[in-house]
Amino acid sequence: GAVVSQHPSWVICKSGTSVKIECRSLDFQATTMFWYRQFPKQSLMLMATSNEGSKATYEQGVEKDKFLINHASLTLSTLTVTSAHPEDSSFYICSAPGAGGPGSYNEQFFGPGTRLTVL
Amino acid sequence: AQSVTQLDSHVSVSEGTPVLLRCNYSSSYSPSLFWYVQHPNKGLQLLLKYTSAATLVKGINGFEAEFKKSETSFHLTKPSAHMSDAAEYFCVVSASYNTDKLIFGTGTRLQVFP
Numbered sequence: 001g002a003v004v005s006q007h008p009s010w011v012i013c014k015s016g017t018s019v020k021i022e023c024r025s026l027d028f029q030a031t032t033m034f035w036y037r038q039f040p041k042q043s044l045m046l047m048a049t050s051n052e053g054s055k056a057t058y059e060q061g062v063e064k065d066k067f068l069i070n071h072a073s074l075t076l077s078t079l080t081v082t083s084a085h086p087e088d089s090s091f092y093i094c095s096a097p098g099a100g101g102p103g104s105y106n107e108q109f110f111g112p113g114t115r116l117t118v119l
Numbered sequence: 120a121q122s123v124t125q126l127d128s129h130v131s132v133s134e135g136t137p138v139l140l141r142c143n144y145s146s147s148y149s150p151s152l153f154w155y156v157q158h159p160n161k162g163l164q165l166l167l168k169y170t171s172a173a174t175l176v177k178g179i180n181g182f183e184a185e186f187k188k189s190e191t192s193f194h195l196t197k198p199s200a201h202m203s204d205a206a207e208y209f210c211v212v213s214a215s216y217n218t219d220k221l222i223f224g225t226g227t228r229l230q231v232f233p
Contacts, residue, residue, distance in 0.1 A: 004162065032219060043209065044163075044223045093163070097219040108221065110155075110163040 002028045004096050006111035013084055014119055021079045021114045023050075023094030028109075029074035030096035035067075038091040038113070050077040050094075084118040091115050121146050123193075123210045125224040133232050138182075138197040140227045142210030145191065151213040152193045153221070154184055158206045166208075169193060180204070205231045 003026040013019050023033055031052045036044040048058040048069055056069035066088075068080040081088050093113045126141040144150055154166040167178025174186045184195045193210060208227045214220035 034220065036223075041226075041228075043225045046220060046222070049220065095163075095221075107165045107168070108219065112160065112162045 002026075002096075002098060002109045004094065004109045004111040006092075006094060006114050008114060009112065010115040010117075012117045012119065015085050016083055018080055018082045019084055019116060021081070021092055021094075021116075023077045023079070023096075023111055025075045025096045025109070028096070028098070030077075031074060032097060033071060033077040034095045034108070035069065035077075035079050036093040036095070038093060040091075044093060047079075052077075081116065084116070086118045089116055089118045121150065121212045121214055121222050123152075123212045123222065123224040125208075125210050125227050127227050128225065129228045129230065131230040131232065132200045134202055135199050138195070138200045138204065138229065140195040140208050140210075140229065142193045142195065142224060143191050144193055144210075144212050146212065148216055151216075152184075152186065153211040153213075154178065154182070154193075154195050155209045155211055155223075156206050157209065157226075163209070166195070200229075200231045202231050202233065205229055 005024045007022045033050040035047045037047050038044045046059050047062045048056045050056050050069045050071040052071045058064045071077040091113050095108045095110045097108045122145045124143045152169040155163040156166050157163045166182050167176045169176050169186045177183045182197045210224040211221050
């Protein structure tokens with residue numbers, strides 16, 4: 001099956017610094033990718049939709065200036081947490097849908113996640 | 120708006136006994152429903168999906184789920200639990216009919232005892 005990777009798998013940073021997380025589709029192209037946030041022992045919350053070649057669309061309540069998303073190529077989306085604070089500590093997961101286009105009920109392929117800890 | 124409710128946050132079973140993870144959905148149209156499993160330190164994996172072709176859906180690793188419109192349910196079952204089934208399970212619904220956006224339930228942690 002298709003593989004999605006994330007880098008880094010974990011990161012620790014100081015408050016006020018910025019952190020970039022990469023999401024790559026390794027053996028397929030993805031014009032759309034999704035970014036989720038998962039708090040400990042909780043569900044996944046969709047943060048934003050990353051669109052190749054255009055601006056990301058953010059879910060209600062997600063600060064677009066805090067969570068910068070760039071989808072520079074058909075295999076790479078990046079999430080940058082700017083001026084990170086302890087409350088940004090979380091598990092960040094990306095996903096990419098299979099071929100067929102929106103609404104075609106294709107499997108989504110998830111990355112293994114990135115654990116961010118802000119001190 | 121689409122939503123799913125997972126009725127149990129934790130389920131514990133003995134190895135070799137049946138598994139039942141319950142999920143109810145709310146949808147303004149005929150939904151697409153999925154079950155995903157999350158093992159520690161691994162990406163979420165699709166177990167099975169319902170897309171209106173058949174109400175009884177068979178998935179990987181012996182799991183299956185039945186779509187019951189009258190009960191707005193999509194419960195996940197397995198006849199005989201294995202130790203390797205211990206994980207977090209998410210019931211998921213598509214956000215709308217023309218999107219790949221997904222809405223996750225709160226998850227059910229399955230424990231399997233020897």
